[in-house]
Amino acid sequence: MPGEQVNVQTLKALEPLSALSAQRLAELAGLCVVERVSKTLDPFRVKGVAGQLVFLLRGELALTLGNGSSAVVVGTTAEARHPLGRKTPFASAKAITDIELVRIDEDLLDIMLTWDQLAADDRSGGRAAETGVPTMANWAILSGVFSINNLKSGAFAQLPTAHINEMLKRFQRVGAKRGQVVVREGEDGDFYYVVEAGKCLVERNVGGVSMKLAELKGGDAFGEEALVANAKRNATVTMLAEGSLFRLAKEDFNELLKKPLLQSVTMEQARSKVGAGGQWIDTRYPSEYQYDKLPGAINIPLAEIRNAVKVLDRAREYVLYCQSGRRSSAGAFLLAQRGFKAYVLEGGIRGGAAGRDAK
Numbered sequence: 001m002p003g004e005q006v007n008v009q010t011l012k013a014l015e016p017l018s019a020l021s022a023q024r025l026a027e028l029a030g031l032c033v034v035e036r037v038s039k040t041l042d043p044f045r046v047k048g049v050a051g052q053l054v055f056l057l058r059g060e061l062a063l064t065l066g067n068g069s070s071a072v073v074v075g076t077t078a079e080a081r082h083p084l085g086r087k088t089p090f091a092s093a094k095a096i097t098d099i100e101l102v103r104i105d106e107d108l109l110d111i112m113l114t115w116d117q118l119a120a121d122d123r124s125g126g127r128a129a130e131t132g133v134p135t136m137a138n139w140a141i142l143s144g145v146f147s148i149n150n151l152k153s154g155a156f157a158q159l160p161t162a163h164i165n166e167m168l169k170r171f172q173r174v175g176a177k178r179g180q181v182v183v184r185e186g187e188d189g190d191f192y193y194v195v196e197a198g199k200c201l202v203e204r205n206v207g208g209v210s211m212k213l214a215e216l217k218g219g220d221a222f223g224e225e226a227l228v229a230n231a232k233r234n235a236t237v238t239m240l241a242e243g244s245l246f247r248l249a250k251e252d253f254n255e256l257l258k259k260p261l262l263q264s265v266t267m268e269q270a271r272s273k274v275g276a277g278g279q280w281i282d283t284r285y286p287s288e289y290q291y292d293k294l295p296g297a298i299n300i301p302l303a304e305i306r307n308a309v310k311v312l313d314r315a316r317e318y319v320l321y322c323q324s325g326r327r328s329s330a331g332a333f334l335l336a337q338r339g340f341k342a343y344v345l346e347g348g349i350r351g352g353a354a355g356r357d358a359k
Contacts, residue, residue, distance in 0.1 A: 006032040006057075006102050014055050015081050016113065017104075024112050028104070035101040042093050043101055052103045053083040059099030063090040072096065170252040176239045183237040189226030191247040192257065195219065198243015204235045204303075214306065215240065221337065225302070225330040227253050228262065234303075261336040262329060265343045270319045273343065278317035283331040292349065294321065302327045305334045314340055321345035 008025045011017050011032070020028065034057065037043040043061070044054075058075040065071060066089050073080055084090070176182060176198060183193070185205055200216040213235060216222060226233045227250055248257070265273065274280055280297035282289045289299040300308045302322075312318070318340060320328040325348040335342035 004034055005029060006034055010057065010102075013081060017109070019116070020112060021116050024116055028109075028112065031108075032102050032104060035103060037095050037099050037101065039095050039098050041095050043095060043099065044093055047103075049085060049103075051106050053086070053106055053109060054101055054103050055083060056080045057100040057102055060096040061099055062094045062096050064092045064094075065090050075100065167248070167252075167256045170256065171246045171248050173244055173246055175244050176242065178239055178242045180239045181236060182239065182245065183223055183233050183235070185233050185236045187233050189223060189231070189233055190250055191223055192221065192227055192250075192253040193223045193237075193248075194221045194246040196244045196246055198245075199240040201238045201240050202235050203238070210236075213303070224253070224257075224333055224337070228258060228333045229326040229330045231326065257337075258333065262333050263336070263343050264325075264329075264346045265319060266346055270321075270343065270345050273317050273319055276317075278319055281318050281320045281328075281331070283320050283322045283327045288323065294349065297321075300331070302331050305331045309335065309338050309340070312340060317341045317343070319343045319345055322348050323350050324348040325351070 006029050008022070008029045011020075011025050011029055017025065017028070035043070056073050056075045057080075060075070061073045061084070063071045063073060063085070071088070071090075073084065084093075171194075173196065182200065185203075195216050195218050197218055200220075200222065202213040202216060202222065203210045204213055205211070216237070222237050223233075225231075270280075274296065280294050282293050282297045282299045283302045283305070284299070285301055286299055289297070293299070312335070318332075318335060320332045320335070320342060321344070322328040322331075325344060325346065328344045328348060332342040332344040
């Protein structure tokens with residue numbers, strides 16, 4: 001039965017968890033609970049160990065190994081510091097005494113170890129020496145922006161490993177005062193931003209009236225739409241409270257985030273995905289959508305994509321389109337950086353006339 005959360009010192013004694021920073025250990029401790037199993041029971045009969053690292057914290061556990069021999073593991077011993085069955089796989093297990101276990105998702109731990117090692121690899125590297133501005137590597141393991149929840153799903157989780165180190169070097173941290181306009185509607189896009197601390201107000205001018213679109217908090221990103229679509233800023237972002245931001249220059253954004261995340265498909269590939277259970281998303285205005293939408297498409301204008309993530313199915317594939325591909329590219333990126341399987345139709349429906357003929 002699940003019990004209380006595991007404390008940091010307990011995790012620190014385990015391998016390879018001992019290599020994690022104090023911040024990461026604290027995060028991991030908040031995600032783990034002690035699992036108690038009574039004497040004579042098999043702790044893995046219902047829930048196995050696939051994809052997990054399982055550690056014996058207390059008690060004695062008998063393991064039947066694959067070759068038919070047996071072994072006994074005792075909690076708090078040197079052997080128990082390592083995951084059960086990792087060195088010698090076992091076929092079955094039985095609790096000799098009441099025992100306590102902790103399970104850790106292997107993929108989650110790998111993400112933590114990867115980012116921690118890269119962040120610690122070169123704390124004085126990147127552009128700091130050239131510009132005097134601290135680089136991302138100095139705070140990657142200390143910021144809520146790079147908490148495990150944000151690293152396990154979203155833009156950073158989908159980066160090729162080779163890009164992570166470069167991104168850490170190129171991200172810069174900048175302070176922001178209350179009332180400061182960070183991004184102004186109508187201006188050219190120059191940076192991609194991630195909020196570290198503070199809050200931001202996103203507004204758009206509609207018919208001469210400023211309309212509130214959203215409030216952003218730590219971990220939220222903005223500025224990507226203009227960079228992806230190569231268009232003017234479509235909203236103004238103002239600091240509601242003093243805080244700090246991470247920013248990535250346009251050329252670095254294109255190289256390290258846009259290219260890996262933005263996946264385009266041909267009309268033939270798109271039809272195949274939709275035929276296999278995917279969904280068309282038309283990112284144009286309703287007045288455009290109603291006249292030449294693709295069969296089965298739903299309408300989510302680009303401005304509404306951020307709100308739509310609450311209702312879209314993460315297990316489903318989405319193919320986004322617009323007239324030319326600009327708006328749908330921005331929309332696909334917004335979804336992809338939040339962990340969705342999103343694709344953009346090459347050339348939009350203007351370039352995919354065959355799609356319209358199929359109606």
